[in-house]
Amino acid sequence: MIRIYHTSDLHDRRHVVAPLRRLRAARPGLLVDCGDALRGSQTVYFPREPIVPLLDAAGYDVGGLGNREFHYVFAAVRARLRAIHHPMVCANLVDVRGRALPFAADLVVEAGGGERVRFFGLLVPQYRDGSPWERVFGWRFRDPLTVAAEIARTTPPEVTLVALSHLGLRADRALAQHVPRLELILGGHSHDTLPQPELVAGVPIVHVGPYGAFASRTELVRDGGRARIVDFALEPLR
Numbered sequence: 001m002i003r004i005y006h007t008s009d010l011h012d013r014r015h016v017v018a019p020l021r022r023l024r025a026a027r028p029g030l031l032v033d034c035g036d037a038l039r040g041s042q043t044v045y046f047p048r049e050p051i052v053p054l055l056d057a058a059g060y061d062v063g064g065l066g067n068r069e070f071h072y073v074f075a076a077v078r079a080r081l082r083a084i085h086h087p088m089v090c091a092n093l094v095d096v097r098g099r100a101l102p103f104a105a106d107l108v109v110e111a112g113g114g115e116r117v118r119f120f121g122l123l124v125p126q127y128r129d130g131s132p133w134e135r136v137f138g139w140r141f142r143d144p145l146t147v148a149a150e151i152a153r154t155t156p157p158e159v160t161l162v163a164l165s166h167l168g169l170r171a172d173r174a175l176a177q178h179v180p181r182l183e184l185i186l187g188g189h190s191h192d193t194l195p196q197p198e199l200v201a202g203v204p205i206v207h208v209g210p211y212g213a214f215a216s217r218t219e220l221v222r223d224g225g226r227a228r229i230v231d232f233a234l235e236p237l238r
Contacts, residue, residue: 002111002160002220002227003029005235008188009210011068012039012051016212019237020058023215030111031059032119034188035066035166036210038080042067042126045076049083056085062107064121064164065090066189072126072137078102089121089164092147097138106151108159115222117160120151122175124167124189144171145178152181160220160227162186169194169207176203183227184218197232204229212237 005023010016010033024031037055040046055063063069065088071077074095081088081102091105106120125141127133134140144167155161160183165172168190176185177200185205193209197218208216219231 001113001230002115002117003027004117004162004184004186004218004220005029005031006034006186006206006208006216006218007212008034008036008166008186008208009066009191010037010051010212011210012037012049013212014051014054016215016237017054017058019235020215023217023235024059027217029217030061030109030117032164032186033060033063034164034186035064035121035123036068036188037063037066038068040068040071040080042070042072045071045073047079049080052083060086061109062087062089062119062164064088064166065093065103065123066166067124067126070123070126072139074099074138089119090123091120091151092125092142092144093123094140094142095138096134096140099138111160115160116158117162118151118155119162119164120148121164122148122167124171145175148175148179148182152179155181157225160184160222165189169205172205172207173198173200176200176205179203184220186216186218193234195234197229206232208234
């Protein structure tokens with residue numbers, strides 16, 4: 001069985017640490033975030049982000065980049081992520097200048113009992129592929145659907161495939177339609193709260209809402225070569 005706790009769009013709400021630690025002490029599982037935990041943005045940079053050490057204290061296993069973790073200036077992204085001590089992932093953001101990225105496209109995590117989960121991040125594009133802004137900033141935003149399909153094709157069938165999406169609920173529905181190999185989409189960005197997973201083309205989509213009101217708890221078992229949800233809850237964090 002694979003248990004995953006998920007937050008998104010915390011926007012520097014720091015009260016979540018103790019409740020998350022209590023949840024995982026009672027029922028251990030992986031802890032992930034789908035972006036926008038910080039108070040800064042793609043244009044505003046704060047040298048200090050007070051929530052960052054608390055996220056590490058909560059024990060996050062992996063986080064996806066949101067537009068608050070991203071910045072148009074490469075050095076600002078590097079400084080932000082250098083302060084974060086858990087892995088960060090984003091698969092559709094590349095640097096056209098060949099600089100070493102401070103994040104990975106994806107991460108395979110051992111979930112216990114021999115189960116493996118491949119997490120990959122998707123960031124809402126800030127401008128179109130091929131835009132003149134690529135020459136200014138060096139960032140290229142690849143199409144999230146194309147990238148997700150490529151990752152799906154390279155994921156072994158025995159590995160559970162989970163998207164950490166910062167695209168918004170509408171885009172996540174399109175993602176599920178386009179990449180039915182996905183076994184779970186954990187989403188954010190649009191600040192939607194779904195009381196239950198929304199099933200699209202057989203792919204469950206979970207949106208937990210903003211500001212640390214809830215964490216989702218999704219429990220999966222592999223059945224016939226594919227993971228399916230056997231238990232789900234929105235766990236209050238206040």
